[in-house]
Amino acid sequence: MSFSSYKPNIENGDVAILYFSPLNITQLKIRHGQTLQTSYGAVKHADLIGVKYGSKVNCPKGFFHILHPTSELWTQAVPHRTQILYSTDISMITFQLELTAGSVVIEAGTGSGSLSHALIRSVLPTGHLYTFEFHKERYEKAAKEFEDHGLTENVTITHRDVLNDGFQLEHVADAVFLDLPSPWSCIDSAKQALKLKGGRICSFSPCIEQVSQTCATLAEKGFQDIKTLECLLRKFHVKHTGMPKACLGELTEVEKAHQAKVEARKSQATSQESYEYVTAGPVHDMQGHTGFLTFASLYSH
Amino acid sequence: MSFSSYKPNIENGDVAILYFSPLNITQLKIRHGQTLQTSYGAVKHADLIGVKYGSKVNCPKGFFHILHPTSELWTQAVPHRTQILYSTDISMITFQLELTAGSVVIEAGTGSGSLSHALIRSVLPTGHLYTFEFHKERYEKAAKEFEDHGLTENVTITHRDVLNDGFQLEHVADAVFLDLPSPWSCIDSAKQALKLKGGRICSFSPCIEQVSQTCATLAEKGFQDIKTLECLLRKFHVKHTGMPKACLGELTEVEKAHQAKVEARKSQATSQESYEYVTAGPVHDMQGHTGFLTFASLYSH
Amino acid sequence: MLSDPQTTSKTGIQEGTRVILQKSEDYKSVIVKKDNVIRMGKVRFNLNGIIGKEFGTQLLIEDEKLVPIDKPTQDVQPMDVQACSSDRSNKDLTESDENQRIKQDEILKMKEAGISGEEIVDKLIENSQTFQNKTEFSQEKYIKKKKEKHVAVIRVLKPTTRLVFEMFYRNSPADIGYMRVDTFSQILAFANIIRGSHIGIIDTYKGLLVAAVLDQLGGTGAVVQMIPDNIFLKDCLKYYDLSEESLESHYHYGIEQLGTLESDYNKDDTMDQSNMATSTSSMKMDYETPCNLPTDDNQSANGTDTLKSESVESTESQPSKRKRKREEKKIKTPEELEADRQVRLKNSVKRKKAQKILLDKNLDALIISSKFHPTPLLMRMLEFINPSRPVVVYSQHIEPLLDCYMKLKGSGKGVNLHITETWYREYQVLPQRTHPVVRMSGTGGYLLTFTTITP
Amino acid sequence: MLSDPQTTSKTGIQEGTRVILQKSEDYKSVIVKKDNVIRMGKVRFNLNGIIGKEFGTQLLIEDEKLVPIDKPTQDVQPMDVQACSSDRSNKDLTESDENQRIKQDEILKMKEAGISGEEIVDKLIENSQTFQNKTEFSQEKYIKKKKEKHVAVIRVLKPTTRLVFEMFYRNSPADIGYMRVDTFSQILAFANIIRGSHIGIIDTYKGLLVAAVLDQLGGTGAVVQMIPDNIFLKDCLKYYDLSEESLESHYHYGIEQLGTLESDYNKDDTMDQSNMATSTSSMKMDYETPCNLPTDDNQSANGTDTLKSESVESTESQPSKRKRKREEKKIKTPEELEADRQVRLKNSVKRKKAQKILLDKNLDALIISSKFHPTPLLMRMLEFINPSRPVVVYSQHIEPLLDCYMKLKGSGKGVNLHITETWYREYQVLPQRTHPVVRMSGTGGYLLTFTTITP
Structure with a gap:
């Protein structure tokens, strides 16, 4: 249950996050008797049980921090089975879909389950996620994960091709999220699944042509407030740095003896004075595009 | 000739830039005998003649700086007859079109002539700009401006609808720039106008559908290295600012007399200490889109 | 979002309910109260028409009242007037407001005479000297612009x-x-x-x-x-x-x-x-x-x-x-x-x-x-x-x-x-x-x- | 850019001319010299094939030589392999390299035997177990990827x-x-x-x-x-x-x-x-x-x-x-x-x-x-x-x-x-x-x- 509520100490069966560095974050299912192999050496799971979340764990040749799982850390640690949605898009999706305690939300497809965890968190404790995945292997892995994470009460995962077979849900949902190659073919089914008093919809598409077709279909089917947007994360690299100060040759405005001048030059040329500053320089290599997010409202229908 | 070479002092007939503030930059054709009305009062043109470019000019109720024209200042001061291209796009266009002394370049349409000036600057002194404008009034105004700016030797402006009638130029150009509602219908004519050894082309379009059609046509007509890009200017507002420091109540970790505590609280609550810093905060309201720039190469054909 | 079910029940929104009014991209938070007059942008209206309606309802502002809409219309989306290059292709148009034969005071008179916003927009199109020469896109833009100004539609939303x-x-x-x-x-x-x-x-x-x-x-x-x-x-x-x-x-x-x-x-x-x-x-x-x-x-x-x-x-x-x-x-x-x-x-x-x-x-x-x-x-x-x-x-x-x-x-x-x-x-x-x-x-x-x- | 006309004259590029070689999005600056062997990415070739050619010429790298191309092809543009959602719709594909019957050493043997890059790509397509089940887009992507790897085309450019x-x-x-x-x-x-x-x-x-x-x-x-x-x-x-x-x-x-x-x-x-x-x-x-x-x-x-x-x-x-x-x-x-x-x-x-x-x-x-x-x-x-x-x-x-x-x-x-x-x-x-x-x-x-x- 560690995904749905905080607990102080690690117990057998928990899923924990191992934080080695910002670029090396993994997840671990704690199983008494097993041993974790890290690049810093081996650690017995048994030694982790009872440890406080947030603790530093020493390995033979280094250390890591063992953290309580959150949707955001899970997104950084999740085993990629497909291209996943990252926290920047996820936070926009959960916000714009107006999810709250008790909401019912539909997701297609499940993919690596990165978004699913955030959707479930937003509707806990009484809400529900219906998630659909047509890829057999991914479906099975996601189902296993929901079980491992103690989330089964709040999620139903179905192995189905919703593009052809629809959601088969009638007026139960407050929100629908689509990450499909042809979302427009699912909008009728989504409309049917949304509650009669209405709800919100989101479609994620990487290509603008898909967006055009989706927006046109949404308008045609009576969705309102159609808005397409994009958000990108720009990380900053903080460092204390400096720039040398070049020698300006301002000393000798008037004529001086030749010898003295040469001496002066030599000493100036090696001036090591420096201008120091702390900078938050944007990281050079950034994700330039994930996808376009289209949101719309359906009012009582 | 002040657009094509620097001169130290203002002469009768010059076009000068008047700089009042970053958001108030205008242009003035100096004519002996005339008077300029500014919000700071009137200034006689005669008083400006002979003045050094870059000087501060005092008006009855304020001042401005009189500057030598450059393409960039002109863009900030140009009378808008249409939506204009700004320096960020302009610099990318002249760079990517590989313009240099002696290049021959074609532009359609002329619009407000904001880009034209930069194109001419890039091909001076021996190059040439052929520019086409189908709107009669804009054509006339631009023609007049080229004359006023002493650029007629290096520019030919034609009043024509190139979408229907083409450029009517045969293998003379090193580069072609298109800012037209349906650029794809001009690409055959552009290809004919480009030199046999090849050249570069640029198309500016605000909407992605136009870009798609243009790229498809460019590929079909044998253009290579097709690249679509966008660049936006983000300005920073530099200011010295500060944040107050909130009172943290760290003084009384141990129990104290009740009275003393209340006193302490009161004095702390009005603490006026402040954290000062110089910040370059991005300006909130920025141009979010001008257009997509598509560039391509034509090799010997 | 709401935990009290009475405001979404069959009887609809009642007096005392907090709602958000949406007019194009403009939002206003109000508590529904009879005869309470609200101003949004340039229009004024009372809230009486909201009472009994469901969240999500669209209403037309006519004569300072909120009246039901015959057929649900797509919300007027603010459209970009400048960006499309096609706009520049309006070859012989000179930029001016002189192209409209109906003057501002005449519009006001029509409004006073109770002529609906939709009708006013139709008349404006008829009397535009340049409308017919505009490109299809520009025509659409023109209509949207005029509608935004003269046809005031609001939507009643649940606060989220x-x-x-x-x-x-x-x-x-x-x-x-x-x-x-x-x-x-x-x-x-x-x-x-x-x-x-x-x-x-x-x-x-x-x-x-x-x-x-x-x-x-x-x-x-x-x-x-x-x-x-x-x-x-x-x-x-x-x-x-x-x-x-x-x-x-x-x-x-x-x-x-x-x-x-x-x-x-x-x-x-x-x-x-x-x-x-x-x-x-x-x-x-x-x-x-x-x-x-x-x-x-x-x-x-x-x-x-x-x-x-x-x-x-x-x-x-x-x-x-x-x-x-x-x-x-x-x-x-x-x-x-x-x-x-x-x-x-x-x-x-x-x-x-x-x-x-x-x-x-x-x-x-x-x-x-x-x-x-x-x-x-x-x-x-x-x-x-x-x-x-x-x-x-x-x-x-x-x-x-x-x-x-x-x-x-x-x-x-x-x-x-x-x-x-x-x-x-x-x-x-x-x-x-x-x-x-x-x-x-x-x-x-x-x-x-x-x-x-x-x- | 160039002021000396001889390099663009009928005789084309000569020894001693500075050129930029473009291979997809990779660039290299060289001075043309007979028998000079150049490495770009994973391929090596000599520059002899450039001499006498015009700027802008496309050449194929075959057997460490630059040879003329029969018909001019659109340059291989690097294509985004991940972004298109359609990629995710390859329902029953499991991510693996096992789907290709031709192994790496066989490709090497074919290359040694002088089989052209184009032919190798054709063979790879034939022997892919998943190619036919891929979406149209994925097929196109597959071909591009293989072509980039096996069909090496360079273009000779004037330095700018x-x-x-x-x-x-x-x-x-x-x-x-x-x-x-x-x-x-x-x-x-x-x-x-x-x-x-x-x-x-x-x-x-x-x-x-x-x-x-x-x-x-x-x-x-x-x-x-x-x-x-x-x-x-x-x-x-x-x-x-x-x-x-x-x-x-x-x-x-x-x-x-x-x-x-x-x-x-x-x-x-x-x-x-x-x-x-x-x-x-x-x-x-x-x-x-x-x-x-x-x-x-x-x-x-x-x-x-x-x-x-x-x-x-x-x-x-x-x-x-x-x-x-x-x-x-x-x-x-x-x-x-x-x-x-x-x-x-x-x-x-x-x-x-x-x-x-x-x-x-x-x-x-x-x-x-x-x-x-x-x-x-x-x-x-x-x-x-x-x-x-x-x-x-x-x-x-x-x-x-x-x-x-x-x-x-x-x-x-x-x-x-x-x-x-x-x-x-x-x-x-x-x-x-x-x-x-x-x-x-x-x-x-x-x-x-x-x-x-x-x-």
């Missing part, structure tokens, strides 16, 4: 965090520290607001984050709002339709009282109460200049909140509000004094609970978004949070976060430190006219995020 | 500023201070490079700006390269095909010698020469670590430039280069000593001209882009520029520009001050697959721009 945020951002972005929707949603997500958890918040920007988190918690757990320099802001709470349980889960505690936290907690209640009253009465209620938000609640007109009732919402919706307000200036009756005592008692109990959470170092998340230097606030508040919990600090400028980052890095009190900004862009998606929106926001502020660790 | 910049940016962005193409083009535009004008440049990033401005000036006017701390960088010059006049208009002067500018200028030539020789020999030639640029010029292998010839280009293209280099270590012949004297004499004349421009305060633009703190450099150099002229300062970080800005603002020496960054994005435009490119650059650096005014 999304809509309240949108309303603030559009109308008074400075009041919320220029925080943009992408930044706001990032904060909410990163803080990992699980039901039942204790969220510590410092928020001097109208309490928008406080309200959003309370809404997310759904009446479970606690929001402990930490008050810096006696600046207690919870303006935003009243724009929500928060349940009684949600409002009950809102706690507050003065930061400068942290030094005496333990002794205050152990003190007997009587002492505490009088003490409380003193410190409460000395609080500056609104640090910033009055917020220019479009609301017709009289209570918000003076731009301040009052502490005496935690449930501003229910108080406000009383029809006797004005009367009560007048009475406040008089000497209090014994009944009123008793009511005041009840409130103080309840506050005292809540105060103990907040103190307990802090004493137990039992916060599950920390959000800082204020006009104060964040570094000292952050370092101080870190004493009261569990290990392995998320912390988010918002700042309009990056420099204060840099200072925070360096101090924090040095302290070794967190992992997964990041300074980020998000880049946000909206698109106009229309057939053959798809492009990013021409105006955008250059900055939505910066975030410092990290996870706490055991000391 | 655009291509040289692209080459540096792709291969060693750190060497050019992470300056991006949008920033670079902004600098060139803002500096208002009119023919005949005097452009002052401080450039410790490979001299890329120096080369670009020389090219723009087309042999007129002057580039006065100001040398900070004896760091003289003009690496980039050699990648261009600059005319003799352009190279002649390149001047340089040590910043630390500005203090003695007037006395140096008035001194007699003999004194100056010996002086020059001293100061020249003490110059550190390349401040940064050797640049990892893909070039097969041996001279650049040691990462340093030499001052002795202003025309590096022509020297390099001598076939006897290696031999000459070996000889350098020996004692110089009388002829060589005489040649050295001539060079020194020429340098002395040029030096006087640079001194004159500075003494007359006759710079027409100032560009600063270096690893040194810009504020002192900027304030010092402002003494030597005309009023009403553009100044551009580049910095990888914003903080140094903030410092510059505050100092400058205080001095009142400029108007129209702006600190800016540009946001640059590339798009993949393909039918049904149009989207911004998935990887982008988070920063292209910052600019401070302004216009000088009369004191």
